[in-house]
Amino acid sequence: MIKVHYFGIIAEAAACEQESISSSKIGLQSLIGDLKEKHQLDSYEFQIAVNRKIIPDPSAIQLENGDEVAFLPAFSGG
Amino acid sequence: MDYSRQLILPQLGSSGQQKLLDSRVLVVGAGGLGCAVLPYLAAAGIGTIGLIDGDLIAASNLHRQLLYTERQIGLSKALEAEKYLKAHFPETDVQVFDQFLNQANAQLILQQFDLVIDATDEISARYLLNDTCELLGIPWVYGSIHQFQGQVSVFNYQGGPNYRDLFPTPDPAAVSCSDAGVIGTTVGLIGMLQVNEVLKIQAGFGKVLSGKILIYDLLACSQQIFDFEKKPKKRDLSERKSFPLLSFQEAVRSERMIMDVREIGEVPQISMDNYLQVPLSRLSEMAKSLDREKEISIFCQSGKRSQQAADLLHSMGFAQIQLIKGGANEFLAYLNYEKDIS
Numbered sequence: 001m002i003k004v005h006y007f008g009i010i011a012e013a014a015a016c017e018q019e020s021i022s023s024s025k026i027g028l029q030s031l032i033g034d035l036k037e038k039h040q041l042d043s044y045e046f047q048i049a050v051n052r053k054i055i056p057d058p059s060a061i062q063l064e065n066g067d068e069v070a071f072l073p074a075f076s077g078g
Numbered sequence: 079m080d081y082s083r084q085l086i087l088p089q090l091g092s093s094g095q096q097k098l099l100d101s102r103v104l105v106v107g108a109g110g111l112g113c114a115v116l117p118y119l120a121a122a123g124i125g126t127i128g129l130i131d132g133d134l135i136a137a138s139n140l141h142r143q144l145l146y147t148e149r150q151i152g153l154s155k156a157l158e159a160e161k162y163l164k165a166h167f168p169e170t171d172v173q174v175f176d177q178f179l180n181q182a183n184a185q186l187i188l189q190q191f192d193l194v195i196d197a198t199d200e201i202s203a204r205y206l207l208n209d210t211c212e213l214l215g216i217p218w219v220y221g222s223i224h225q226f227q228g229q230v231s232v233f234n235y236q237g238g239p240n241y242r243d244l245f246p247t248p249d250p251a252a253v254s255c256s257d258a259g260v261i262g263t264t265v266g267l268i269g270m271l272q273v274n275e276v277l278k279i280q281a282g283f284g285k286v287l288s289g290k291i292l293i294y295d296l297l298a299c300s301q302q303i304f305d306f307e308k309k310p311k312k313r314d315l316s317e318r319k320s321f322p323l324l325s326f327q328e329a330v331r332s333e334r335m336i337m338d339v340r341e342i343g344e345v346p347q348i349s350m351d352n353y354l355q356v357p358l359s360r361l362s363e364m365a366k367s368l369d370r371e372k373e374i375s376i377f378c379q380s381g382k383r384s385q386q387a388a389d390l391l392h393s394m395g396f397a398q399i400q401l402i403k404g405g406a407n408e409f410l411a412y413l414n415y416e417k418d419i420s
Contacts, residue, residue: 005302008225008227009249045248045249047244047245047306052303052305054244054304054305054307056309059359060359060361062359062360070304072291072304073249073252074201074222074229074244074248074252075229076200076204076222076252077199077223077224077225077260078109078111078112078196078197078198078199
């Protein structure tokens with residue numbers, strides 16, 4: 001099980017703050033692709049964190065059971 | 079001002095207090111975050127407070143911008159905030175810039191201060207702050223909000239990462255408070271976290287939020303901290319590290335580790351002594367358990383991934399890396415040929 005957290009405007013677009021993905025082994029890049037398509041996130045800019053570490057290049061990351069992925073956009077209000 | 083209660087704190091003491099009194103801090107924006115941070119900066123004893131904002135007070139600001147009253151609607155935020163600070167904290171030196179921060183004035187204004195607090199409400203202003211602070215070599219304390227969530231971080235602190243390392247590309251979909259909605263407690267809380275970072279940096283206590291972004295969610299009462307790193311400057315390809323090239327024969331006879339960085343299941347499969355398959359997609363993780371002094375010869379299907387793997391291992395501190403000329407098909411043909419003639 002992989003837990004995915006959404007923040008800020010991404011949580012609004014996805015209409016949820018978190019969800020669980022049942023596959024236990026998946027490449028980070030393909031998970032991002034699947035979720036972008038599912039929630040129509042193509043027009044948003046965000047960073048991806050795995051286990052609370054921001055990942056500059058998701059293509060080399062293989063997720064494991066229990067990993068937590070976060071979609072982090074920049075906030076702009078103040 | 080009587081600071082006796084905070085002077086008792088062993089982390090601060092009189093030497094820390096003196097550092098605060100000697101500090102020059104610029105607040106960019108006198109809206110929601112600005113109104114939260116200004117009185118706390120002054121009350122803690124920051125000696126010089128700069129304030130820049132060209133905006134006017136509006137009725138819709140008053141529920142969260144607590145320095146202003148109905149009678150001040152239509153007046154300059156910067157000048158009215160200055161009056162508030164002078165009335166409540168007469169010992170603080172307040173320097174006001176009744177204008178918006180822009181490309182033309184940013185460097186001139188920021189260079190007068192030791193540290194900057196971001197209390198703006200748009201992304202483009204944050205890129206301007208970031209680039210100017212990087213140019214001047216001063217840290218800045220980022221704060222921003224989205225509805226009931228807030229982000230806080232410290233950028234450009236002692237050579238640490240900056241806003242562009244965290245968010246390299248501006249988000250065209252980002253929305254301001256006037257579009258997304260906001261309540262006073264969110265800006266109040268995030269503003270307090272920002273001031274707290276300023277006090278830690280200036281007086282020199284605690285752990286500074288550098289290389290970390292804190293996200294607070296007021297609906298869930300939860301906070302998470304995410305780590306991030308400074309992005310390496312784009313490498314010039316001509317400066318790319320070149321690794322020694324080995325023939326199949328040299329690689330096999332040297333008894334070095336032969337590392338196959340193709341993914342599991344790729345054909346042809348190779349079987350030989352000293353062989354280890356470490357798919358490129360898992361290399362950074364699997365290489366942690368390897369001896370950095372080990373001699374490693376790398377191959378893949380065509381040579382492209384071998385170069386990437388060598389670059390990655392080199393960046394992780396592996397010193398003895400060589401590339402094997404040719405791909406897996408040729409390697410297998412060579413091994414079969416060797417078997418046939420022996």
